[in-house]
Amino acid sequence: MLVGLGAVSTTTIAGVLAIRKGIAKPIGSLTQMGTVRLGKRTEGRSPKINEVVPLSGLDDLVFGGWDIFEDDCYAAARTAGVIEPALLEQVRPELEKIRPWPAVFDRHYVKRLDGPNVKKGKNKKELAEQVADDIRRFKTDNKLDRLVMVWCGSTEIFMTETPAHQTIENFERALEANDPAIASSMVYAYAAIREGIPYANAAPNLTADIPALVALASRTKAPLAGKDLKTGQTLIKTIIAPGLKARLLGVQGWYSTNILGNRDGEVLDDPESFKTKEESKKSVLDYILQPQLYPDLYENLCHVVRINYYPPRGDNKEGWDNIDLVGWLGYPMQLKINFLCRDSILAAPIVLDVALFLDLAKRANMHGIQEWLSFYFKSPVHAPTVYPEHDLFIQLMKLKNTLRFLKGEELITHLGREYYD
Ligand SMILES: NC(=O)c1ccc[n+]([C@@H]2O[C@H](COP(=O)([O-])OP(=O)(O)OC[C@H]3O[C@@H](n4cnc5c(N)ncnc54)[C@H](O)[C@@H]3O)[C@@H](O)[C@H]2O)c1
Numbered sequence: 044m045l046v047g048l049g050a051v052s053t054t055t056i057a058g059v060l061a062i063r064k065g066i067a068k069p070i071g072s073l074t075q076m077g078t079v080r081l082g083k084r085t086e087g088r089s090p091k092i093n094e095v096v097p098l099s100g101l102d103d104l105v106f107g108g109w110d111i112f113e114d115d116c117y118a119a120a121r122t123a124g125v126i127e128p129a130l131l132e133q134v135r136p137e138l139e140k141i142r143p144w145p146a147v148f149d150r151h152y153v154k155r156l157d158g159p160n161v162k163k164g165k166n167k168k169e170l171a172e173q174v175a176d177d178i179r180r181f182k183t184d185n186k187l188d189r190l191v192m193v194w195c196g197s198t199e200i201f202m203t204e205t206p207a208h209q210t211i212e213n214f215e216r217a218l219e220a221n222d223p224a225i226a227s228s229m230v231y232a233y234a235a236i237r238e239g240i241p242y243a244n245a246a247p248n249l250t251a252d253i254p255a256l257v258a259l260a261s262r263t264k265a266p267l268a269g270k271d272l273k274t275g276q277t278l279i280k281t282i283i284a285p286g287l288k289a290r291l292l293g294v295q296g297w298y299s300t301n302i303l304g305n306r307d308g309e310v311l312d313d314p315e316s317f318k319t320k321e322e323s324k325k326s327v328l329d330y331i332l333q334p335q336l337y338p339d340l341y342e343n344l345c346h347v348v349r350i351n352y353y354p355p356r357g358d359n360k361e362g363w364d365n366i367d368l369v370g371w372l373g374y375p376m377q378l379k380i381n382f383l384c385r386d387s388i389l390a391a392p393i394v395l396d397v398a399l400f401l402d403l404a405k406r407a408n409m410h411g412i413q414e415w416l417s418f419y420f421k422s423p424v425h426a427p428t429v430y431p432e433h434d435l436f437i438q439l440m441k442l443k444n445t446l447r448f449l450k451g452e453e454l455i456t457h458l459g460r461e462y463y464d
Pocket residue numbers: 046047048049050051052109110111112123146147148149153156158195196197198199227228245246247271272273274275305306307310386387389390
C-alpha cells in the first residue's frame with residue numbers, strides 16, 4: 044500500500060509490472076539483483092539475496108494506494124512523465140485498475156497542493172478508522188496474506204515533537220481532539236501500525252519517528268523504517284564523504300545545489316516543506332565526518348544545500364556539488380560533481396526493496412526500528428541512545444550481516460587472519 048500515487052509510487056508499480064512481464068530489468072534493487080557472500084572467501088559462495096532469505100516474489104505483489112487526485116495509476120504515471128509512454132502502454136490495463144482511495148489530507152501540512160479525492164470525518168480518529176477500513180477491504184478483496192505500507196506522499200511541513208507525540212494515550216487523545224500536532228501522514232501510519240503492518244517513510248516528515256508510534260509498533264510487532272529515500276545528491280554524498288574521511292582529507296566547504304521540475308520540486312518550493320528536506324539532507328556530513336573527533340579537518344565545515352524548482356527538467360534532476368578540500372600541510376583542492384540523475388528511477392528500487400525487507404522482518408519477528416535498512420535512507424531512524432549511521436558502506440555491511448544472521452550464517456568481520464595462519 045502506497046500513500047501518494049505520484050512519481051515515485053507509479054514508477055515503482057509500473058516498474059514491477061514491466062519486470063514481471065520480462066520487458067525490463069530491476070536495476071538498482073538489492074532484493075532482485077544483489078548477492079551476499081556466505082562463509083570464507085575460499086568457499087566461493089555468493090548466492091543471490093533472494094535465494095538466501097525467503098522474500099516474497101514479484102508475482103505475489105498486489106498494489107493499492109491513496110491520493111488526493113482521482114487519476115488512476117496509468118494517468119498518474121503519464122502526469123509524472125518518468126516512464127516513457129511506450130513502456131507504460133505495455134502495462135496499461137494493470138495500471139488502470141489501480142485507482143486511489145480518498146486521502147487523508149489537510150493543506151496545513153502541504154501548502155502547495157490541493158485535490159478533490161479527500162476523506163471527510165469529524166476528527167482525525169475517525170479518519171484513521173476510514174484508513175483502517177480501506178486496508179481491511181484491500182486485504183479481503185485481493186485475498187492477501189500480509190501487507191506493508193510505504194508513505195510516498197509529498198513532503199509535509201517541518202514539525203518537531205510535542206507532548207501529543209510522547210505516548211500512545213496522548214497520541215490517541217490528540218487524534219480525537221484534532222490536534223494540529225497530528226499531521227495527515229501520522230494518521231495513515233497510526234492506522235497501519237495499530238494493525239501490526241510494517242511501515243516505511245520515503246519522505247523526511249516526522250510521521251512515525253515519534254515515541255508514541257514507536258511504542259505502538261513494539262506493542263503490535265510492526266517493523267518500522269525511514270526516513271527520506273537516499274537517492275540522488277545525498278546518495279553520492281554518502282559515497283564520497285566516507286572516502287575523503289578514510290584518507291583524512293579535510294573539508295572546508297560542501298556546496299550542493301540542484302534543479303528539479305517535478306511535483307515534488309514544486310512542493311519543496313514552499314519554505315516550510317523545504318525545511319523538512321533541508322534538515323534531512325544536511326545532517327549526513329556531520330555524522331560521517333565526525334568533526335568532534337577530527338576538529339582540524341572538519342570543525343568549520345560550511346555545508347549548504349539548495350533545491351531549486353525548475354519545471355523544464357521534470358523528474359530529471361541535475362545536481363552540482365562543489366567540495367573544498369584540504370590536503371597535506373593545508374594545501375587547498377577542489378572536487379566538482381555534476382550528477383544528471385532521474386529521481387524516481389533511483390527511488391523505485393528502494394521502495395520495492397524496503398517493502399520486501401520489511402515483510403521479511405515481520406515474518407522474522409523483528410519489530411520496531413529496523414536500523415539495518417538505514418542503507419536506503421537520508422535520515423535513518425535509530426534508537427535514542429545511538430547516533431544514526433550514514434556511511435553507505437557501513438550501512439551495507441549492516442544490512443548484509445543482518446541477512447546472514449537471519450539465516451544463522453557466520454557474520455563477516457573482514458578480519459581475515461585465518462587465510463594467513
Ligand atoms: N524521488 C526521489 O528520489 C525521492 C527521494 C527521497 C524522498 N522522496 C520523497 O518521496 C515523496 C514522493 O515523491 P514524488 O516524486 O513521488 O512526489 P509526487 O509529488 O510526484 O507524489 C506525491 C503524491 O502524494 C500525494 N499526496 C500528498 N499528500 C497526500 C496525502 N496526505 N495522502 C495521499 N496522497 C498524498 C500527491 O497528490 C502526489 O500525487 C516526496 O515526499 C519526496 O520528497 C523522493
